Amino acid sequence: VTLHLSISSIMVRAAAFSKPVGVSREKVPTFTESGEEFGENVFSGAVAGKYLSKQGLPMNLLEDHSWTRTHADGVAAAVLDWAKDHNASVITHWFQPKGTTGMRHGHTGTVQNAMFVFGEDGKPQWSLDGSTLLKGETDGSSYPSGGLRATHRAGGYTVLDPSSPLFIRGDTVFVPSIFVSFYGDSLDEKLPLLRAQQAVSKQAVRMLKALGYNGAKSVGPKIGLEQEFFLVPRDAFYRRPDLQMTGRTVIGKTASRGQELCDHYMAPLNPVALECIKEIQHECMKIGIPLRTRHREVAPNQYEICPFFGAATVQIDQNLMVMQIGEEVAARHGLACLYAEKPFQGINGSGKHNNFSLGTDTGLNLFNPGQCKKVTGSDMPFIAVMSAVVTAIDRHGDLMRSSIATPGNEFRLGACEAPPAIMSTYLGDDMTQYLKTFSESKTAATYVPNKKTIDLGVESIAPFTVPAEDRNRTSPFPYGGMRFEFRAVGSSPNVSQVNLTLCSIFAEAFGEIADKIEAGSKPEAVCAELLETHWKCIFNGDGYDMANQEMLTKKGLWRIDSGVEAIARLTDPKNTALFSKLGVLTAEECSAWANVHYDLYIGTVEIEAQVMVEMIKQHVRPAAAEAQLDSARLDALTAAAKSVSAGLAGVHAETDTKAKAAAARVLRLETMEAARAVCDEVEAEVPAELWTLATYQELLFLDKQQGAKVPEE
Numbered sequence: 001v002t003l004h005l006s007i008s009s010i011m012v013r014a015a016a017f018s019k020p021v022g023v024s025r026e027k028v029p030t031f032t033e034s035g036e037e038f039g040e041n042v043f044s045g046a047v048a049g050k051y052l053s054k055q056g057l058p059m060n061l062l063e064d065h066s067w068t069r070t071h072a073d074g075v076a077a078a079v080l081d082w083a084k085d086h087n088a089s090v091i092t093h094w095f096q097p098k099g100t101t102g103m104r105h106g107h108t109g110t111v112q113n114a115m116f117v118f119g120e121d122g123k124p125q126w127s128l129d130g131s132t133l134l135k136g137e138t139d140g141s142s143y144p145s146g147g148l149r150a151t152h153r154a155g156g157y158t159v160l161d162p163s164s165p166l167f168i169r170g171d172t173v174f175v176p177s178i179f180v181s182f183y184g185d186s187l188d189e190k191l192p193l194l195r196a197q198q199a200v201s202k203q204a205v206r207m208l209k210a211l212g213y214n215g216a217k218s219v220g221p222k223i224g225l226e227q228e229f230f231l232v233p234r235d236a237f238y239r240r241p242d243l244q245m246t247g248r249t250v251i252g253k254t255a256s257r258g259q260e261l262c263d264h265y266m267a268p269l270n271p272v273a274l275e276c277i278k279e280i281q282h283e284c285m286k287i288g289i290p291l292r293t294r295h296r297e298v299a300p301n302q303y304e305i306c307p308f309f310g311a312a313t314v315q316i317d318q319n320l321m322v323m324q325i326g327e328e329v330a331a332r333h334g335l336a337c338l339y340a341e342k343p344f345q346g347i348n349g350s351g352k353h354n355n356f357s358l359g360t361d362t363g364l365n366l367f368n369p370g371q372c373k374k375v376t377g378s379d380m381p382f383i384a385v386m387s388a389v390v391t392a393i394d395r396h397g398d399l400m401r402s403s404i405a406t407p408g409n410e411f412r413l414g415a416c417e418a419p420p421a422i423m424s425t426y427l428g429d430d431m432t433q434y435l436k437t438f439s440e441s442k443t444a445a446t447y448v449p450n451k452k453t454i455d456l457g458v459e460s461i462a463p464f465t466v467p468a469e470d471r472n473r474t475s476p477f478p479y480g481g482m483r484f485e486f487r488a489v490g491s492s493p494n495v496s497q498v499n500l501t502l503c504s505i506f507a508e509a510f511g512e513i514a515d516k517i518e519a520g521s522k523p524e525a526v527c528a529e530l531l532e533t534h535w536k537c538i539f540n541g542d543g544y545d546m547a548n549q550e551m552l553t554k555k556g557l558w559r560i561d562s563g564v565e566a567i568a569r570l571t572d573p574k575n576t577a578l579f580s581k582l583g584v585l586t587a588e589e590c591s592a593w594a595n596v597h598y599d600l601y602i603g604t605v606e607i608e609a610q611v612m613v614e615m616i617k618q619h620v621r622p623a624a625a626e627a628q629l630d631s632a633r634l635d636a637l638t639a640a641a642k643s644v645s646a647g648l649a650g651v652h653a654e655t656d657t658k659a660k661a662a663a664a665r666v667l668r669l670e671t672m673e674a675a676r677a678v679c680d681e682v683e684a685e686v687p688a689e690l691w692t693l694a695t696y697q698e699l700l701f702l703d704k705q706q707g708a709k710v711p712e713e
Contacts, residue, residue, distance in 0.1 A: 042288035043082055043173075044165035051078035065162040072130025079166060080115060080128040083173050090172040091115050091128065093136040093158035095179035096189040096320065096494055099144035099596040101407070101604065103247055106324040107494050109179070111138045111158070112172060133175065134160045143179075144596045145187055155182035161190060163313045167287045169321075176317050185589060189496035192585050193313065196503035197221060199582040203510035204358065204366070210517040211384060213376040216360035221312040221503055223357075224483075225319045228297055228304045228350035228491050229326060230338040231273045233702060236694035237336035241619075242611050243699075246604070247340035247492070248408065250612045250672065251620070251679040254346035255696040258300070265298045270702050273303060276333040280305070283325045289318045298417065299348040300700040309355070312499050319352075320494060335702075341408030341490040344696060345676075348417035349408070350491035354498050357483040358385070358506070368482045369447040379444040380523050386435060387527040388509035389484070390425065393477060394534035396505040396578070397423025397558030398569040400477070400486075403501040405566035405597065407604040409490035410669070419476035419488045420549055421566075423558040424539040426478035428469030432538060439531040442524040474543030497593075504584050564601060564661045570594040598661040602651065605664035609648045612672060616641040619692050620679050627686045637682060640675035647671040 039047055049059030055074045061067050067075055083089070092110040100107040113136075116124040136158040143156070157180050164176035179188035186192055197220055204219035237243055242250045269277065281291045293306040307318065323339055330337035342349035358366045364375045372382040393400065400423050404413075414420035427435070430449045438444060455463040472478045476488040489498055509530075516526045536555045541548050553559050560566045569575060570590050579585035585593070621637045647667035654660040683691060 037286050038290070039288055041086060041168040041286055042165050043079060043167065044288075047082070048078070048165075051082045054078065054081065062162070062165075068134055068160065068162055072134050074130075076128045076130045076133040079133060079173065080126060083115065083128075083168065084126065086168050088168045088171050088173050089115055091132075092172055092174055093160070093177040094174040094317075095158050095177045096496065097143045097179065098187065098189055098593065099600045100494060101247075101492060101600060103245075103604075103607075105327060107320045108324075109143070110174075111136060115173075136177070143187055144599060145181070145185075145592060156180070156187060157182070161194065161313065163194065163311065164317045165288070165314070169287055176313075185592075186585070189494045190313065190316075192589070193316070193496040193500040193503070195584045196500035196507070196582070197312065199584060200358070200503040200507040200510070203507040203514065206514040207384060207388075207510040207517075208360075208376075208381060210514045211376075211380050211523055212378065213381055215362055215375065216364065218361045219358055219366065220361075221356060221499055222309050222359050222365075223312045223315045223495075223499060224307065224309040224355040225315060225495065226304055226306045226351070226353040226355070227319060227322060228302060228352065230299070230302050230343055230350065231270075231276060231330060231335045231702065232301055232338060232699045234331065234334050234336045236698045239692070239694035240699070241615055242608070243336070243338065243343065245611045246608045247338060248343045248411075248608075249345065249696075249699075250608050251615060251676050251683075252345065252693075252696050253680040253683040254344075255700060257697075257701070258347050259298060262298075264296055264300050264302070267296045269294070269296060269303070270301075272333060272335065273301075273702060276330055276335055277303065277305065279329045279333070280322070280326050283329060284318075284322055287321065289322060291322065297348070297350070299344070301702050302348065302350065309357070316494065316496055316499070339492045341406065341492055342411035344700065346696075347700070349412040351412070351418055351487065352489050352491045352493075352495060354486040354489045354495055355480070355483050356486060356499070356502055365482055367479075367484065373446055379446055380527070382447070383435070383438055383444055384510075384513055384523060384527050386427075386431075387530045388506055388513060390435075390537060391509045391512075391530045391534045392505035393423060393425050394537040394557075395509075396501075396575070397537065398560060398566070398572070399501050399505060399575055399578075400488075401558060401560045401566045402569045403498045404486075404489050405563040406490045406493045407563065407601050408492055409488075410563045410665075412490060413488060414544070414549075419474055419543050421488075421559060421561050422543070422549060422552050423476055424537050424543070424552060425484070426472040426475035426540050427538055428472075428479060429540060430469060431479060432540060435531055435538075438524075439528045439535070442522075442528045444524060472540065472543075475539070476543070500584060504579060504582055507582055508578055562662075562665060564598070564658065564665050567594055567597040567601070567661070568658060570597070595657055598657045601661045602657075602664045605668045606648065606651070609644050609667060609672060612675060613641045613644050615693070616644075616675070616679060620682055623686045623690050623692060624682050626690050629682065629685060633682055633685075636678050640678045643671055644675050 039045065044062060048062055052061050052075070053059050055078050057071060057074050057078070061071060061075070090112050092112040095109045096107065097109050115126060115128045117127040119125045138156050138158065158177040159180065161176045161178055167174050178191040178194070180191060181187055201218045201220055205216050208216050240249065242248065277294050281294070284291050289307060291305045291307050295304055296302065297304050305322070307315065326337045339350065365371055366381070366385045369382045373379055401421055412418045434447050449467065451465045451467065453463050453465050467481065473487070477484055477486055486498060489495060513526055517523050537557055539552060543549070560569070571594050576587040576590045579590055580587055616637055621634060624633055624637060651660055651663045651667060654663050
């Protein structure tokens with residue numbers, strides 16, 4: 001028996017499970033209340049120490065990652081005791097497959113197993129040993145591998161990552177893990193990141209030693225992720241097949257109101273959305289994720305949440321769980337949480353700004369000029385770090401662009417909500433002049449930024465100082481005083497590739513500086529030459545201005561407008577040599593990752609095209625016919641659906657993966673956009689009572705749609 005449900009019937013059935021927006025819920029605990037639980041569900045620090053000491057192990061054992069080789073059984077026994085005390089009876093190796101998009105629930109993979117065996121008496125007994133804690137095995141055949149794994153070689157292995165702590169959610173102990181094939185090839189996002197972190201640590205420590213500073217044993221990336229998203233009424237979400245299937249609206253007339261008044265940003269949080277976000281924060285606090293900031297974003301129904309800074313692997317793990325929790329909690333509040341970069345046409349899309357710094361094991365932030373001078377006793381370490389960053393951006397801007405080439409980001413980059421696809425860096429006037437003076441004089445001086453005092457002329461408000469440098473929202477990679485902010489990153493992906501790219505390109509530059517100094521060159525001469533050679537990527541102006549974009553393009557900065565062409569840079573010989581030399585990715589792994597991205601792009605467009613055709617046939621054209629629009633309109637809709645179907649057939653006809661992706665891009669950005677214009681014109685003419693799809697007005701203005709009843713305090 002074959003069961004077939006149309007999208008329309010799924011919408012009707014799903015709507016039955018939606019919760020009306022604004023229905024009161026039990027009071028959500030506040031930060032103060034959940035703060036008492038903070039850390040109890042994370043196996044680290046004092047919590048882990050208590051259980052480790054019961055096994056006769058040092059309380060700080062987990063700080064030395066070699067415990068995985070020497071004390072795995074003891075740690076497993078401690079984990080089991082901790083799990084029992086927290087009513088957790090299941091364990092899972094929690095890993096990050098390549099090519100996840102957020103279309104399905106969560107970005108991660110799990111195989112959940114109960115922590116018991118059967119004794120001789122036939123009764124279950126608690127059990128967890130070191131080998132089970134460290135490694136799991138699963139079928140890796142259904143995950144994207146890009147050709148690294150043959151169908152008949154399906155073994156996949158999950159291995160504990162000691163850099164990120166175990167945590168408990170519900171009845172399950174989550175073990176952050178890597179995921180590899182039978183032959184040790186990376187099938188996940190995390191393993192290459194760990195390799196890149198190792199590379200940047202090695203080369204940064206070498207460079208610091210060459211400059212006379214021996215106080216660092218390791219250097220690692222510290223990041224903070226600003227997660228943007230939309231919260232829309234769930235009943236309206238269920239009346240949008242495109243949002244359900246793809247995460248974005250492939251058709252839809254813009255509402256009469258959008259961002260014309262610039263009145264959404266930092267506005268008071270909608271009461272329904274606020275209760276949802278409070279519960280997200282509370283759920284995250286329970287598993288050790290402190291979401292510090294929440295606020296409204298620029299578009300209607302758009303929000304942002306941000307954690308504290310932390311180690312890159314931990315922050316990425318936590319961000320993936322934040323996104324999953326956001327989806328789950330939103331449903332309980334009658335909302336749908338959207339992470340796609342551009343869910344709606346005509347208003348701002350969403351990003352995940354990747355704030356990045358590099359810190360030593362002793363707490364020295366290498367991007368902090370004052371701290372660098374104080375700790376190392378010299379101005380040269382900071383100058384060398386900045387010279388390396390400038391060099392890396394100019395040399396490998398193509399890899400930076402490739403790292404953000406998610407399918408949804410093409411609709412966002414350069415659209416006055418995100419920087420253009422031109423890889424430059426903003427340093428600010430003071431820092432730019434400081435480095436310029438150094439490169440010309442080859443003499444290191446102390447960086448003393450200007451400060452400005454503002455007196456508002458009101459006696460009750462004291463004058464205050466502000467940094468001399470303003471914020472530059474139009475730069476893809478601006479310097480922010482103690483960090484760089486990769487603003488061009490989209491909202492939906494796992495950002496492991498973003499951070500492994502930054503670590504890798506900086507590692508190469510650090511190594512180059514170390515090589516030359518160790519060979520006898522003066523540090524000042526080495527850094528001055530690098531700055532002079534790669535200076536063109538420093539740009540402090542308006543990146544949105546078309547004249548500036550043309551100027552930067554003519555200067556030779558990396559500009560790759562096509563996401564498909566950006567993906568292709570992963571297999572360029574320059575880049576495969578970089579990753580191979582650093583031990584981050586082999587040439588085969590680079591090719592596999594590119595293929596995964598091509599397939600992701602093709603699959604995304606395929607779904608979007610199919611849902612567009614179904615929406616035209618099942619919703620738009622029937623509504624137009626019932627509204628008795630003229631035959632020309634109906635014929636135009638029929639032709640639009642046929643053109644999209646024909647374009648999709650053309651994609652399928654291509655035999656080369658990159659060619660398929662290129663054809664999919666044409667289908668998406670040309671054919672489907674033309675079809676959308678036809679549909680949106682029809683929507684403008686069909687009476688509201690005949691239009692069966694949720695409109696932008698219903699989706700985007702929760703303040704006006706939620707009804708009179710809101711959650712009670």
